[in-house]
Amino acid sequence: MSDVQEQQAEIERDRRSERRLIWQALVAIAVVVVLVVLREWLSR
Amino acid sequence: MTIADVAITALSVVLVALVAAGAVPALVALFHFLAIPFHAWINHYGKARPTTPRVAIVIPAWNEGLVIGTTIDRLLQLDYPRDRLRICVVDDASTDDTPDVVRDRAERHPGVVVHMRREQGGEGKAHTLNHGIRTLLQDDWMEALLIMDADVIYRRDSLRKMTRHLADPEVGAVTGYVREGSATKNAVTRFIAFEYVLAQIASRRAQNVVGAVACLAGGAQLHTRENIEALGGAIDTTTLAEDTVTTFETQLGGRKVVFDPHAVVLAEEPPSLDALWKQRLRWGRGNVQLTIRSRRIWFRPSKVHGLGSLAFGLSWFSVFLLPAFMIGASVGLIGLYLLDSDLATVVFRALWIVVGCAYVFSMAFAAQLDPEIGRIAWREILLFPGIISLVVMVAAFYPGLVDGWLLDLLGVDMTPALRTTFDLASYAWISLSMLAAWGVRHVDRTRARWLTVPLLYLVGFGPVLCAVTFAAYVAEARRLDRVWEKTEKTGRVAG
Numbered sequence: 001m002s003d004v005q006e007q008q009a010e011i012e013r014d015r016r017s018e019r020r021l022i023w024q025a026l027v028a029i030a031v032v033v034v035l036v037v038l039r040e041w042l043s044r
Numbered sequence: 045m046t047i048a049d050v051a052i053t054a055l056s057v058v059l060v061a062l063v064a065a066g067a068v069p070a071l072v073a074l075f076h077f078l079a080i081p082f083h084a085w086i087n088h089y090g091k092a093r094p095t096t097p098r099v100a101i102v103i104p105a106w107n108e109g110l111v112i113g114t115t116i117d118r119l120l121q122l123d124y125p126r127d128r129l130r131i132c133v134v135d136d137a138s139t140d141d142t143p144d145v146v147r148d149r150a151e152r153h154p155g156v157v158v159h160m161r162r163e164q165g166g167e168g169k170a171h172t173l174n175h176g177i178r179t180l181l182q183d184d185w186m187e188a189l190l191i192m193d194a195d196v197i198y199r200r201d202s203l204r205k206m207t208r209h210l211a212d213p214e215v216g217a218v219t220g221y222v223r224e225g226s227a228t229k230n231a232v233t234r235f236i237a238f239e240y241v242l243a244q245i246a247s248r249r250a251q252n253v254v255g256a257v258a259c260l261a262g263g264a265q266l267h268t269r270e271n272i273e274a275l276g277g278a279i280d281t282t283t284l285a286e287d288t289v290t291t292f293e294t295q296l297g298g299r300k301v302v303f304d305p306h307a308v309v310l311a312e313e314p315p316s317l318d319a320l321w322k323q324r325l326r327w328g329r330g331n332v333q334l335t336i337r338s339r340r341i342w343f344r345p346s347k348v349h350g351l352g353s354l355a356f357g358l359s360w361f362s363v364f365l366l367p368a369f370m371i372g373a374s375v376g377l378i379g380l381y382l383l384d385s386d387l388a389t390v391v392f393r394a395l396w397i398v399v400g401c402a403y404v405f406s407m408a409f410a411a412q413l414d415p416e417i418g419r420i421a422w423r424e425i426l427l428f429p430g431i432i433s434l435v436v437m438v439a440a441f442y443p444g445l446v447d448g449w450l451l452d453l454l455g456v457d458m459t460p461a462l463r464t465t466f467d468l469a470s471y472a473w474i475s476l477s478m479l480a481a482w483g484v485r486h487v488d489r490t491r492a493r494w495l496t497v498p499l500l501y502l503v504g505f506g507p508v509l510c511a512v513t514f515a516a517y518v519a520e521a522r523r524l525d526r527v528w529e530k531t532e533k534t535g536r537v538a539g
Contacts, residue, residue: 010201010205011093012089014205021081024409027408031408035400035441036401042442043442043444
């Protein structure tokens with residue numbers, strides 16, 4: 001693969017890697033949901 | 045209903061509004077963080093192409109003998125065509141061995157490393173940069189200009205990952221992720237490392253999404269030649285926030301600013317709270333100057349740039365006015381307590397539940413963005429708002445936990461007097477935390493500086509940043525001298 005092709009592949013890799021943000025956000029939302037559920041459970 | 049009743053009701057509404065305003069920064073932060081996942085689709089990679097313009101790197105240097113040699117050596121290892129790179133060190137009348145180190149590299153790499161000497165220096169970074177930029181604009185070799193700091197270490201692929209965005213003719217400037225890179229980390233540098241995760245790879249992704257970037261990092265800003273020429277061939281010297289002014293001017297001129305989170309550079313950050321305070325006070329004062337200077341931009345949407353958008357304005361002012369929001373919330377809660385303590389309790393809990401959810405979401409999200417920093421700085425991530433604020437947050441979120449379980453464990457009875465003290469202290473702490481942070485900074489200047497770290501964990505890093513912002517308001521209001529104080533660097537960057 002030429003340098004240019006390698007760099008184009010690197011751009012594509014970096015672009016695709018941004019998709020992990022969606023899962024990371026979902027994990028963070030799940031943490032908040034757990035805390036809120038815990039709050040409801042503790043307040044019974 | 046008597047006039048007194050009406051007055052009390054009106055006052056209660058005002059006080060509740062003050063407390064509700066205190067939740068605005070948390071809600072804006074939440075909105076900001078919820079925008080980050082959209083970077084999976086709304087990013088600039090679709091317009092990026094491999095491109096290697098002739099890049100002139102300008103490094104302002106005043107007594108940087110400890111770091112400049114390594115910085116140049118690492119730049120020479122960049123994965124970038126050597127004949128398309130020129131490293132220009134603008135030596136601002138250094139009195140240490142900076143000139144010798146740079147001349148040595150210039151002799152070993154003729155035509156690639158250039159030593160530019162200013163015999164009359166001390167005017168600050170922007171003036172030093174301008175000396176270099178003026179010289180570089182005298183011929184047409186330079187196609188792009190990289191502005192960086194003398195202590196910043198570039199990874200081999202960093203520059204290439206920035207230049208790829210210049211394939212889009214609409215782009216005026218590109219910035220990367222300046223990562224805290226001290227070889228030996230302490231509590232202060234770990235707090236900064238995580239703060240940079242929040243402020244850069246989190247916030248700037250969101251800014252890419254909303255279409256307005258707040259600041260090109262001083263250690264990694266790549267401009268097209270056209271952009272520098274459009275800026276008048278010089279960096280702003282009238283404020284202490286030259287990087288942010290450059291960022292704003294670029295976008296106001298209709299040229300895009302792009303943040304690439306994969307272009308990583310390492311920087312040495314202040315290892316002590318006192319040094320950090322001085323650096324941030326300079327940044328904070330610069331932001332006050334810029335906010336006033338940009339008064340005709342805020343909340344005025346434009347087809348040319350995104351700086352006037354509602355999203356960007358809210359984001360900017362929620363940080364810029366955070367100390368005011370915090371003081372307002374404390375005043376509102378204490379006032380409500382005097383009028384109706386039950387209402388104060390309800391409003392207080394609502395405020396902290398909102399703040400707590402936003403805090404937990406943003407911390408849990410940001411901790412994953414740079415897993416290495418997440419691992420190294422887990423204590424600082426947990427304790428970013430400080431132990432005291434966390435106890436207050438937990439008390440509001442889980443009312444029975446602190447009031448019941450914890451006090452039982454400590455064998456303390458919640459008497460009415462203790463209840464009043466705890467409530468009023470919790471309400472006041474929202475703003476008193478800034479005063480406490482100011483006190484911790486002063487402890488760091490005394491022989492008792494060994495107390496700084498435990499106190500910092502207790503009071504929190506967030507309140508330190510708010511306190512510096514407040515100090516910046518005061519310094520600007522008092523029109524104190526705009527002295528450009530250099531942050532001391534020792535060459536401790538790893539990587």
